[in-house]
């Protein structure tokens with residue numbers, strides 16, 4: 319299954335490929351202070367692959383806070399956050415925003431609240447290597 323998504327203006331677009339046709343797409347409503355303000359809703363699949371296309375990298379703000387281990391890729395033009403990455407031991411992992419999906423049946427999306435508050439950095443990084451998308455590619459320009 320190929321899931322396409324993008325920010326509102328299209329500067330940041332992604333193709334999220336899953337090996338199988340999922341019966342449901344888990345969506346984690348994160349309760350961190352950033353996601354609370356943005357209504358962050360994320361999904362990933364360790365067996366999936368992700369291709370992110372950025373038309374104009376100058377129009378992307380990369381924001382980190384707290385443990386500074388995750389980078390939120392924010393479109394400067396429209397304010398949408400389609401993807402978050404985390405580099406762990408030189409390997410890039412990512413989650414994508416369910417809110418940035420284009421044309422996915424909302425009935426597939428299973429929303430679940432989640433809290434990572436208080437989680438130590440090591441277990442945080444270990445969890446990402448297990449659960450986040452493990453094949454991530456960024457392409458710049460049209």
Ligand SMILES: [Zn+2]
Nearest residue numbers: 325327393396
């Ligand atoms: Zn945009």
